[in-house]
Each structure stands twice: as C-alpha cells, then as structure tokens.
Amino acid sequence: MSDAIKTTALGRFGGALAKVLSYFVMILFSVMTIYPIFWLIMNSFKPTREFQVSQLGFPLAPTIKNYLGPYGAWKLGDFSELIPNSLIYTLGATAGIIILSVLAGFAFAKIPRKATAPIYASFVIGLLLSVQSLLIPLFLEVNILGIYNTRFAVLLVYIGAGLPLGIYLATEYIKGIPTSLVESARIDGAPYLRIFRSIILPMTLPVATTLAILNITGIWNEFALINILVSKTNLKSLPLGMYRFSGSLSSDWGKQFAALTIGTLPMLLFYFVFRRQITQGVSAGAVKG
Amino acid sequence: MARKKRMGREEGHAYWMMVLPAVIVYLLVIGFPIVLSVVLSLSDYNGGKMFGGEAWNLTGFGKYANLVADPLFWNALKNNLYIVLISVFGQLPLGFIFAYIIYRKTVKWPNFWQGILYVPNIISVIVVGILWSTIFSPNGPLGEAINSLRIAAYHAKIATLFSGSATFAVSDDLVKRILDFVGPKAAGIFGNPAADLKDFLSGYGPSQLQQVITDLTNMFVQKWSPTFLGKPDIAMLPILFVILWLYTGLYMIIFLANMQKIDVQVIESARIDGANEGQVGRYIVLPAITGTLVNSAILCIAGSLSSFSLIWAMTGGGPDHVTEILTIYMFNRAFLGRPDFPLANAIALVIVVVSFILIGITKAVEKKFGGKE
Numbered sequence: 082m083s084d085a086i087k088t089t090a091l092g093r094f095g096g097a098l099a100k101v102l103s104y105f106v107m108i109l110f111s112v113m114t115i116y117p118i119f120w121l122i123m124n125s126f127k128p129t130r131e132f133q134v135s136q137l138g139f140p141l142a143p144t145i146k147n148y149l150g151p152y153g154a155w156k157l158g159d160f161s162e163l164i165p166n167s168l169i170y171t172l173g174a175t176a177g178i179i180i181l182s183v184l185a186g187f188a189f190a191k192i193p194r195k196a197t198a199p200i201y202a203s204f205v206i207g208l209l210l211s212v213q214s215l216l217i218p219l220f221l222e223v224n225i226l227g228i229y230n231t232r233f234a235v236l237l238v239y240i241g242a243g244l245p246l247g248i249y250l251a252t253e254y255i256k257g258i259p260t261s262l263v264e265s266a267r268i269d270g271a272p273y274l275r276i277f278r279s280i281i282l283p284m285t286l287p288v289a290t291t292l293a294i295l296n297i298t299g300i301w302n303e304f305a306l307i308n309i310l311v312s313k314t315n316l317k318s319l320p321l322g323m324y325r326f327s328g329s330l331s332s333d334w335g336k337q338f339a340a341l342t343i344g345t346l347p348m349l350l351f352y353f354v355f356r357r358q359i360t361q362g363v364s365a366g367a368v369k370g
Numbered sequence: 371m372a373r374k375k376r377m378g379r380e381e382g383h384a385y386w387m388m389v390l391p392a393v394i395v396y397l398l399v400i401g402f403p404i405v406l407s408v409v410l411s412l413s414d415y416n417g418g419k420m421f422g423g424e425a426w427n428l429t430g431f432g433k434y435a436n437l438v439a440d441p442l443f444w445n446a447l448k449n450n451l452y453i454v455l456i457s458v459f460g461q462l463p464l465g466f467i468f469a470y471i472i473y474r475k476t477v478k479w480p481n482f483w484q485g486i487l488y489v490p491n492i493i494s495v496i497v498v499g500i501l502w503s504t505i506f507s508p509n510g511p512l513g514e515a516i517n518s519l520r521i522a523a524y525h526a527k528i529a530t531l532f533s534g535s536a537t538f539a540v541s542d543d544l545v546k547r548i549l550d551f552v553g554p555k556a557a558g559i560f561g562n563p564a565a566d567l568k569d570f571l572s573g574y575g576p577s578q579l580q581q582v583i584t585d586l587t588n589m590f591v592q593k594w595s596p597t598f599l600g601k602p603d604i605a606m607l608p609i610l611f612v613i614l615w616l617y618t619g620l621y622m623i624i625f626l627a628n629m630q631k632i633d634v635q636v637i638e639s640a641r642i643d644g645a646n647e648g649q650v651g652r653y654i655v656l657p658a659i660t661g662t663l664v665n666s667a668i669l670c671i672a673g674s675l676s677s678f679s680l681i682w683a684m685t686g687g688g689p690d691h692v693t694e695i696l697t698i699y700m701f702n703r704a705f706l707g708r709p710d711f712p713l714a715n716a717i718a719l720v721i722v723v724v725s726f727i728l729i730g731i732t733k734a735v736e737k738k739f740g741g742k743e
Contacts, residue, residue: 099647103476107468111486113615118489120511121501136511137518181392188388192381200393207400209668209729211676213697214721217704217714218403218410225420241399244392267377273384302494304679305697320496320679327500327683334504341497352492356485359492363620364627367662367669 118345125338132334147339154326154339162315163322164347167301169232170318174239175296178247179289181240186251187281191263192273201252207245212238213305220309234310235318242306243296246366254288255281294355294362301348319344404722411716417709433716442691443717446699447724449606450675453695454728456610457617457670462663464614465621470651472622473629484626487619495616499683502612508595516594524591527551528583538579540571552590559589599685602692609681609693616680617673621666628662629655664736668729675725696721 124132126143148155155161188194189201212219219238220229228234258281266276304320311317323344326337352359411433415426437443468487472480490498505512531547532538545568549556560566574582598608637650645653678697681687687694687702694702696717704714 096647100476103471107471107477107483110468110618111483114486114489114619117501117505118493121497133509136514181395184388185392188385192385192388194382194385196385196389200389204392204396207396209672209725210400210722211672211725212399213676213678214718214725215400215403215407216678216697217700217711217718218407219399220704221410221420221711222398222403222406237395238399241395244396244399248392270377272380274387277388298492302492302496304494304496305682320494323494323500324496324683327496327503337500341500345493345497348492348494349489352489360484360488360623361627363488363491364624367624367665 121338121345122342125335125342127335127338129333129335147335148343152336154336154343157336158322158326158340158343159314159317160319160322160340160343163317163319163344166232166316167318170235170239170307171297171300173232173236174243174300175293177236177240178243178296179292181244182247182251182292183255183282183285183289184277185248186255186285187277188273189248189252190255190258191260191281201248204245204248208249210245212242216305216309219306223310230311230313230316232316235307235316238306238310239300239303243292243300246295247292250292250366251285251288254285258284290358291362291365294359295366297351298348298359403718407715407718410712411719413712415711417711433712436713437716437720442694442699445691446694446696449693449695450724452606452610453613453674453677454671456614457674458667460610460614461618461621461670462666464618465666466625466656466659466663468618468622469625469629470655473626473655474647474650484619484623488623489619490616491620495680496683498612498616499680502608502615503599503684506596506598506608508597508600510596513593513595516596517591520594521587521591525583525587528586528590532579532583538574538576538582540568542568545571548586555590555592600689602689605685605689605693609684612680612684613677617670621670624666625659625662628659632658660736664732667732671728671732672725675721675728696724 120137123139124136125147126145127140128144128146131141147153150156189197223229223234223238226234228237262280263276266280302320303318304324307318307321308324311321323340326340409428412428412430413426414429418424420426468483471477472483477483504510507513528548528551531544531551538544542564545564548567549563556563556567560570571582599605632655637654640650640654676697677695678701681693681695681698682701685693687698691699700714700717700721703710703717
C-alpha cells in the first residue's frame, strides 16, 4: 500500500459516515418496497371485519376464507379462467415476438438488400412509440376488422407491440455472428432458410432468452391494451380480473387483498426462480434510442 | 451462371419470407392505427360502422382547435410533464446513487439489494395502483399508523395532568387543567364544559384512573385522516411518489450493469493518485455511463407519456379530472358519455408528437453537454 491512500482520521470518518448513510438509504427503500407487499399478503388472511378495526396488526386468527368457498376471491374473480388466458396470451405472444424477430433479424443482418435500411429504420423508430398512445385507433381498427373480443386480436397487438425491441435486439445480435459462416454455406449452395434453421437459429438462444424474459413479465402484467380489446370474462387476463376488485367489490377488503395476492404470486415466484436472468435481460433490453 | 441466378432469386424470396410476417403485423398494430388516427382526427366520424354505415366526411382541423381550447387537455398535459420530470430528475438520479453505492461496494450483499429494489417492477401496475390507493385512503393503514402514534403521545400528556398518583379525585382544579389542555375542542363536545366535564369525571370510581385517561384521550385527540387522493391540489403527489417508488429499481439495475463494464483498474489507479469517492463518481463513473443515462431518459419519457394503467387503478383520473393524463383523457373522450372519436384520435397524435419533441430535446441536450462515451 502506498502512502497516498493511507486514510486520515477525517477520511476514515467520512468513509464510515458514507457507509452508515448508504445502509440507511438501502434499508429504508427496501422496507418501503417489501412492507407494502407483505402487508397486502398478510391482510388477505384477515376477515374484512377485523381489517376495518386493525389494518396494521397481524391477523388474530388467520383464515383462508377470503380465497376459497363459493364467495371466495378465487370463484368470484373467475381466476380459473383468468390464469389459463394469461398463460395463453403471455406464452403465445412471446413465442410470436421471438420467432418473427429472429427471422426478420437474420434477413436484416445477413441478406444484403436495399429494402433493409428503410424497413429496419421504421422498426427502430417504433422503439420510441408506445402502442398505448394508440389505444383509440387500435380499438376502432379491431372493430373494423371484426376481431373485437377474440384471442387473435390480443395476440396480434401484443406481438406488434413487442416487435420494435425484438427486431432491434435480434438484428444487432445476429450482426455479431461471423458472416463467413453464412457465406461458406452459401458457396456450398445452401438456401437461406436452411442456413437460418441449422446455423443461425441455434446461435440466437441468448437473445431469444432476453426477449422471453422482457416480454413474459411485460405481457403478463399488461392492462391498458387488453382492456380495450376484450370485454368477455372468458377472454380476460389476470390484470383485468384483478381490476374488477377495485370497483364494485372494493369494499370487501379481505377478498380484494386475496385477489391481488393470487394475481401477484405467480410473477413473484417466476422472479424468485429467474432473478438473475431477469436482471440481465432488463439491462440488455435497455439499449433503446 | 444459371446457378448464381437461381440463388439470387432464392435470396430475394427468402428475404421477403422472413421479413414480411413481421412487417405485416407491425403495419397492422402501429402503421395502420397512426394513419387511421390522422384521418379520423380530421373527420366527423362518430361511432357506428366505419364503412357502409352512416356517411362521414373530412372536416379539417376543427378538433385540434377544440383540443387546445379545452382546459382539461392542458391539465392532462401538465400532469404528463410532472411525470416526465419526476422520472428524469427523480428516478434517474436515485437509481444512479443506488447503483453507485452497490457498485463501489459501500454496502455488502449487492444481489440482495438489487433483488429487493426491483420487485415493484414485476408486479402488475394494477396491483400497485390498488395497493397504494388503499394505503393513502382516508381510513387506510397510513392514517392508522400516524393516529396510533398521536394517541400514544396524547395519552401520555393527559396522564401527566393527573399528577402521577394511582387514584384520582375530581376537583375544580383538575377540571380546569384538563380544559386548559384540550383547548377549544371541549366546547364542541360539551354545552357547558366546566360543569359537564366535572359531571363526566364523577361517573368514574377513584380506582379507574387508567380508564379515565384512555376515555379522555379518545374523546379529545385530534385524529388525522389522509386525504391526499381526494384533494384536487395535491392528488398528483401520491401518484408521483408511487411512480418514483415503482421504477427507481429498474434504472438502478440498468446503471449498475453498465457500471460493471468500466475497467476497474482506471478507478483503482485514480484512488491511488488521491481521488476521493466523490471525484471517482463525478469524473470516471458518470462520464462512462452518460450514454446509458441518455437512453434511459428517452425510455423514461416515452414510458411516462404513454402510461395509463397505474393512474387508472389509483384514481381513475379523479377527483374531477385533476389526475388525468393524456392517455386517460383520450380514453374518457372516446368511451365516457358521448363518444368523440375524432377528438380522441387527435389526442393520440398529440401524444406521439409530444414524445418525439421531448426525445429530440433530450438528444439536443446530450449533444450540447457532450455525451462522449
């Protein structure tokens, strides 16, 4: 150790102060993050009458009545229909985004065509647009096409909304794959579709994982778009179902909290298992602009 | 030669096979709605079948004139700008500080803090919105927590009036001390405070001291009930707080990932040359992630302008439209009461234009203040 970094008494005090402050801020924010969610789950095990008297205490006699039974949140909120729907939308749209993005990304990155520049640019501009600002024209379009209240419309809109980021990430990733791989296969006379299937596709697993991570959480929790695309209960997703509990059912706190807990737990579990991948995917997907 | 020609044809064929599916979906979901909103915002179309139904005509820019004349539009735009400001000047600096603390190992367990602070981002904003509107509601847990502190403090003060003995005797002096302490509130409860309070106290036995103190506390303590979300002039504050709470962790993760790309040796040698922690942050880490900061600001702005669900779940745009943002204003114009689809489409275009303007400003600022990576 050189003399220069020998800390003076003042420096050491400053360092200790910074440490204490840092821990304080971190702990404060962590408590602010975790406590409300803990509070929500805790109160879902309290009868509504007890909640009205004591909102902060632990449940005196924890009960699962808010969840089960003919008037429990599970039945009342039609969760047995919402969860399969959410799965269909999330997995279907995510798969669609990945397939379309990787296909187009390969063409943009490895097949030299004049059309690439304008088409690719139009997708990249889409990164700055958010489909949510187009709620009303989308609603009208879906009605013109006669696909209001269909799963097809939901999947179509979710895939379209995910394409700009998907195509951007896939294209940039595939650009990094050595062109010589494609060229030597071309010299051997291989058609592009076969090159795609046997060479490119297996190599795009990392970017496909990133896209899956980004889209799964996003679509699972999406509300604004599906809210204008479907109105039938048997087509609704979890966020739409949970939103019902903020209206006419909101005075029954116990059931509302149970419903919100049911809707939150699957994602919490997903996060718990894939935390590392999610964190990496999010920072990889933030290269907008 | 024939082979080359065949392969050239195959190339074009394969290209379009791979590109067209994405292009068609993109046109349907983004392209066509934009064209539709341009056309409809200039028309008098108002519901019903668009083709083959009641005839509608292009009528010009009247709807845009209506829009700028509507105070609700400016209110919604103002709220959107508040959200942009709290995002750019709240989330980004806080996210940077958190990331820096973790990056410089000022705190232990980096994965733990990261893992926790990101949690709000994986929960549906519908849940977040309902949860926080419950917390901020007049009879919610925030009120309960504050009131239990107030009651405890008030209880302790009342107890001192009884001069510490285990029993009590009603006296004019005691009544006067209590009335002095509780102030004008007594007049709201008793018609003749001095006499009525003495009567009231006489109802207790000498050994019921604790009971008297508790009852007096409940009678006179000023209860507080949070009315943030109901008061027009401050209803946006809780919303801005929740937005800060929600996304700070996201930017922390993004910044941290980019800080970890910095060459550690640069920082080590700067430290050896005597640079302090603040200088390292200011002159090494901050410049290294300027590009990321600008990209994040763009992400923030685009997200802020199109946000809908959080406020929809927290306040629905109320009370009386004060917390409306452009997307909710647009939604209400189209679906609430008499639908005005041309106006709603004009709003959609305004949102698109405003976000491009703000992003342009961000890029200009980056250029001016040198965003060298």
